[in-house]
Amino acid sequence: MEDSFPCAAPGCESTGSKLCSRCGKAAYCSAECQRKDWKVHKLQCQKAETPENRISDHLAKGQLFSAQEALQQLEKPNARLAAELEEKLKLGILSEVIADRLSLQPARYGLGYVAAKDLSAGDPLLFDTAFCSAPMDGDQEFYCTIAEKSIRKGHADRRASARSWSAGVRRMQSIDRVLRRNRLHYT
Numbered sequence: 001m002e003d004s005f006p007c008a009a010p011g012c013e014s015t016g017s018k019l020c021s022r023c024g025k026a027a028y029c030s031a032e033c034q035r036k037d038w039k040v041h042k043l044q045c046q047k048a049e050t051p052e053n054r055i056s057d058h059l060a061k062g063q064l065f066s067a068q069e070a071l072q073q074l075e076k077p078n079a080r081l082a083a084e085l086e087e088k089l090k091l092g093i094l095s096e097v098i099a100d101r102l103s104l105q106p107a108r109y110g111l112g113y114v115a116a117k118d119l120s121a122g123d124p125l126l127f128d129t130a131f132c133s134a135p136m137d138g139d140q141e142f143y144c145t146i147a148e149k150s151i152r153k154g155h156a157d158r159r160a161s162a163r164s165w166s167a168g169v170r171r172m173q174s175i176d177r178v179l180r181r182n183r184l185h186y187t
Contacts, residue, residue, distance in 0.1 A: 008041065009033035024048045055081050062094040065127030095128035102126065 005027035007016040016027030020034070023045045028034040034041075047053060051074055058067035059081070067085055071078065088094060097103075102125055103116040119125070 007033050009037040010040075020045060022047055052078060052081065059084055059088060062088070063096045064088055064094055065096045065098055065124070095126060097126055098124045 004015040004017050007014045007029040008026040009028060012029060012033050014029035014033075016029045016033070018028050018030075018034070020026040020028070020041065026034075026037070026041055026045070028037070051070060055067050055070045055074075055078070058064070058070065064085060067081075071081055071085060097113075099117075101115065101117050101119060101123060102113045104111050105114045106112075107114075113126075
């Protein structure tokens, strides 16, 4: 049985069973009443704090590790969010420093990743979809394989300039040095 509330649109005496999808507080009897009330309602409408909304925010920011962790903690699986996460993972172009354990600092040859907190063996540091999607066996270095895979998938526009591609390579090499120096491995 659906809950019914008085319709929030001014002048409407019907009961509303459709809640505002953003805040979940205002009820409407029809889409027409919702449109009529939107100019007033939007001033007080706040996005509801739900686990699904937090996951959507993580996905929008490219924080795939955080989104994946939160998605696994949901009581009921969400197929739409899982599919969106899978699509972003397949792109192979997003990365996230986990729990602010690394920070980008000036180094001798530009910028480099430095441990921002005390690290322990086994701590995940970086979630990079390129590492997840590039085979490590073969003659080429992993960053060459990643770039070729990206180009084959038709995402050459995402690594448009040679400058941004080489910056990505330097970033990956820098992360690799930090991990090797701390005797840690990619997760």
